[in-house]
Amino acid sequence: MPSYPQPGHQSISGISTTNGAQTVTGIVHGNVTNNGVLARPAPVAPKRVFTVPFRRDPDFIDRGDILARIDEICSQPAGRAALVGVGGVGKSQLAIEHAYRVKKHSPETRIFWVYASNAGRLQEAYKGIAQTLKLPGSEEATANNYKLVFDWLSNDDNGTWLMIIDNADDFKTASSDGEGSPHASLADYPPPQSANGSVLMTSRRKDIARQMVDREQDIIEISPMTNCEGTQLLRRKLRRKDPSDAAAEQLLNELDHFPLAISQAAAYINKNEHMSVLGYLFLFRNRREKLMKDPFPDPRRDKQASNAVFTTFQMSFEAIRAERPSAADLLSFMSVFNRQGIPGFMLRYYQDGSRNVGYANEVNLSQPLSRRKVPTEDNKRKRLVRALTKTLPSRQKQNTIPESSREPQNRPQNTAITRNGGDPSSWKPNQELDEELEADLAMLTSFSLISFTSDERDRAMPSSDARSVPGNENHATTYESPTNHSSGSGRLLDHQVLAMHGLVQQATREWLASESTEEGWFGRLTSAMAEELPNGWKYGTWDKCRTLLPHVQSMAERKPSQESNNREWVVLLRDAAYYLCLQGLYSQAEELARKSLDGCKKCFDLKEFDNASVVDVLGHIAYAKGDRSESEKWYRRALMIVTSSEGTSHPRAMGHMGNLASALRRQGKLAEAEEMLRQALAASKKALGVGHPDSLCGMRELALVLSKQGKYDEAEAMARTALAGMENVQGKEHIHTIRSVQVFARILHAQPEVPFAEVEKLYKRALAGFEKCYGPDHVSKMWTVFRLALLLQQQDRFAEAGTLYRRACAGYERFYGVEGVWTLGSVYGLALVLHQQQRFEDAGSLYERACAGYEKTLDGDYDKTMACMEDFSKLLEKQAPTSWFLDHYRDYLY
Template sequence: MASQNTTFSGAHNQGAQVDPSSTPLRPSSNVPFRRDNDYVDRGDILARVDERCSQPAGRAALVGFGGFGKSQLAIEYAHRVRQRSPNTWIFWVYASNSSRLEEAYSDIAERVGLSSQPGAAADVIPLVRKWLCNEANGRWLMIVDNVDDEITVSSQRGGQSISLASLLPQSDHGAIVLTSRNADVARSLVGRQQDIIMVGAMSEGEAVNLLQNKLGDGPWHDATKLVKALDCIPLAIAQAAAYISRLGSRMSVAKYLSELKEVKKTVQLLQKAASDTRRDGEALNSVLTTWQISFEHILQKQPSAAHLLSFMSFFNQQGIPEFMVRHYTDKDSEEKDNLSDSRLEEEDIDFEEDVALLHAFSLIGTTERENEFEMHRLVQLATRIWLRSTNTDRKWHRVFIQVMAQEFPDGEYANWPRCRALFPHVLPMVEQEGLTIGKTDEWALLLNNAGWYAWRQGLFAQAEGMASKALKIRKEALDADNYSTLLSSSLLGSILTDLGKYKEAESMYRQTLAASEKVFGLEHPDTMTVINNLALVLDRQGKYKEAESMHRQTLAASEKVLGLEHPDTMTVINNLALVLDRQGKDKEAESMHRQTLAASEKVLGLEHPDTLISMNNLGVVLVSQGKYEEAEMIYRQTLVASKKALCLEHPLTLTTMNNLAVVLNHQSKYEEAGLMYKQALAIQEKVLGVEHPSTLLISNNLATALDNQSKYEEVNRWIGRS
């Protein structure tokens, strides 16, 4: 149990006129989309495309997730080339599947005059490729859109399959721009990594400009908020603008933003078709549907990757740890433990292949930190919607809870690095209601351990919610005397104490103590922990005699069972010393604090939270004896270590700031003391609230420091609050 301590140019043909019957066709463009009047320039992306396409046989690939504007960039580039170089052929090729590719090549054949040639109808693809390779036909630019797979087409001459790569000639007079969600396919077609140009979300400024272009004149004070809510994704912004425009006076940016914030309405709003005729007529124009195309594709091609994506969609979108997803399984822990080394090696290979595929489709990304992944928030939303549509969301939710419960350790200091990595992924689960959680014991275990960690981090409100849920589940599923139930009960008591809810905490501890004595006996470590914690909350209420008696009882048992240098024993000594000091027994208290500090530094290290508590408490007893200089030195050392090991907003850091200010005030360093009180108070009010006992204490101390400086008007203000 937890124990407490406080450029592309075209050819210009010139020369004598020839017989009209042999005059080459005038170069034209078959780009199926008008130029977008709402287009927003995307930094240097098109300049980089132009640089690559200006080279002989130049190629460039725009790679990124669906909805990020790859096709719009390609459309704009095609129109720019056509505008400045009207003698350049512009060909647009759909490459989402073999039938669309064949259709596009047939259109090219007709446009360049090949359709009337013998055999054209039978085998148009080789004819088009031959035409593209002929320099006499002039310069050309080909946009190959949506090439997400290594597609092949069947030649009717011999029946052999022809790969897309073989259909795209390396011609000095031609250039190719690809758009793809698959970086691997794109690389195989452009040939060089440096010819791949990643297209991400818009910058905030670009996104706001796009929204303004789509909506025209209007109030823009909410535009930035909306594009941020849509993660600056062009297609999502276009859909939002279309929806707002369609509803006219019944909808505004502010109202749309408000509705978007409601999770249940997010799906409905984003699924509204934008009626954007510039998109492929066969492609549904919804952000979610766009992404679901990828999901369905991956499910068919590599089901294990789709399963991995499903699992990852339940994590927070940032910082998904590799160790959590590498060997995940929906088998129980015993089956998982029985996996052979060879099978684990196979799983490693499968995992790397799955990650590579998901990354190639821009469904997941990597971070600057090693061994972490990330997912776009809307990618996760789309995945979860897809799971619901296939009735598999509950399954993957259960898998997530199962794996997380196995991997999330308790909140002891040694486990903080792993807890810190996993905690953000637990919070969304806690905050959601109405979900089928899975096995209650796994859910309760996860809630308990996450609550334990939250408590040790000073996140008391979150900790209370988690611990309360864990206790409720365990009481219903088990009974009040069950070990797991007692763990949750003791944890909740500790949290209530730090929240200043002393009466509730005392009642909780007395119930837990009675059950623990009955089940484990008086000298069991967990029983001793409960007694220590009960004594601590009695101390907080001024019940010093009873608290002292309990601490001495616990100390005798702890020394006998655990030994003098055990961390739990040191905690009891520390807490006993505190209650002794409050009763004026400062010499005995000082001796005990020095004993625990020496042992804590030896066993735990200088930056361990328990060591920092011992340092703080030694300072308290030194102040009570008027040893201000030594106390100030200890507090300053503690404050530096606490800020480093914990954080500025941690309750222990705030307590140290208050205590340092106290000793400064005793030494007539009123100005520095007042500034430190004000800093601590501002943070304390934010973290624990205005009515918390510690907040009221600091407020009262600040008033004293101000009074010592004769700042009486400020004194009255703070006295009124305390």
């Protein structure tokens, strides 16, 4: 019989009965009760315990230093580590692998696996541990197994142990104020901080992990796999042929490198004999929602946990909605953004002034913000409404541009489609809203559903250029939010950028679609973006435009189903298109503008007259691309729409006439352009006054046409007047003034007797002004660089001219490509400079490039082609080039 040397046991020898009838000899081991009855010996805990319910994964992929960090933390006395991350990211698989490694290197360590997904499973797990350890009293129905296990783990004489608490996602399970059993809480009886013990926890929630670990650095955030790790896992899981690197990378990008999604994809491919990785990729792109909702067998996942990726995510969504409905609203709102680069200042719109949105308030989300009613029964909400009324400007109030900072010409003419909003300087802080938003963000980050992308925060900060652009003094040049916050947390949020995983976003949208609320949230985003996106022609706001552009481009892929949002959607696309045009991204600009125009036609409350502003943008795009006839077509259409409704004397008509005249001038239709500009200028002077920016811009345009006709004296006088007027009204550094400087320089440069010193000074002033407004490499300044190079070349300052031609060529290549007309012009100019410097070999290769490009792209305009070829032949004959290039471009008024 084995010996059980336990406390309280006695060795008995030579016991006699009370009547002395018999003497018992020998040795008996056992417990003697108070009445002298020999009790059964107490059981002894097994020396080796391993309750991990999964076998080791032969396909496990080591993920950097995560296991080393776990081992380092848990090897310390009373070490506690927590693995935190969104569902399906591989937390439990890492815990399983750690358990097997501990078992191998320390076989005497008892290892316990505890399911903690809810109170019932936690109780069951502790009961199993108590019975495995054969703790006295654990068989009783009223046993407090938490205390029994706690006491045993606290006894250092019992040796070393490791407890793995898996899926501790339920706050009630971890909190001492949970419902149910009085002992259903980890907070009541957590694993003791014993020198012999260590704890490893997995959870989707960082806030729960913080209750278990001692230090923040002991919380290890688990992210999706790297591309290398994901490729290894995919290849190990696939039974058949090895996928190509390209196919594997494409699939992993679609799956966001989530281990659960990779395993699910491999299981589907393995199950279907004729399915390849590329075949699954095609199927996934077309049936993403269905594939991600289908479960697959995985012996190393909890039987009560879903193996379907989307279902796994949606379990988190449901938990958030149950605990904090406003956080579920925030997640819903964020899911309709582009998933990356979500600006923090936009998130305040997840709750509107009436607070009746989504899950926090079960009402009709499809109503536009301005039509929703305030619940009268909730005084707290009423206070929020009063604060938010100041925060969110009324959508019924049009936002007009102050005359001092308006772009009078060469911008989309703002017809009946107007930007809704209000004066940013009138927005007030709303600390209560910020505090609630911060709490909701904390909830979502705790669940690892969203993240702050610190590497993008600098990009979200307003630049010094944006703050310093003259002419924007009446506008908020920093885009902090719908509010101008004084609180520290508010300002911090204004400059933060957030992101969410693609699969999380897709799962959230599927969740919303199943509850018929996705369209309502898309309408909310449309309304919010309409408040925040600046008009593309308002300088000093381009940083903000750049931040919001990816989200507007994502929104362009779907038109709102709610008619009330159509108008806002059309305006968004129009303004984003013009911003893209200003950046030289013409194909993207045209795509958005055409979608906006199509939206105008289908929008029930937009009449034909309203199309003019969108048509105007298409004219600007064609104008900027150098497509003269196309720009004229669009400008004529816009002008016709306005004049047929408002007449030729309407201010909108004047702007459209100026745009059309510019297109006519570029095509050499000078008489028509002059007549149109004189008519528009007369109307502008009568309606607005001689010194109004619109009138001054009209004078500037007319001066160009007069110069092109050889009327140099009148052109120069008019250009000087326009420049002086702009300096007086707008200031010397305003963008409109800088444009007037450039035009005046071009007019002087085109004269028979060029005042070289004055023109050079003006060009350099224009360059400095454009660089301050646009940055050093914007396409808008390249024309001035080109013209300055031409001016220096005329003065035989070839080295300086060559440097500028190279700069212009590089700039034009970025925007127009290597065969763009302006790129080829810069190549031709540089070839001439090298020719004149007798660098014949270098000049010859550039002549060849320019000639080949002109033959391919000019489509019948042979002047440039023939001139370039003639100069190339002069080079081959070692003769001086012709003067065609200098004469043509000196007189060419862009």
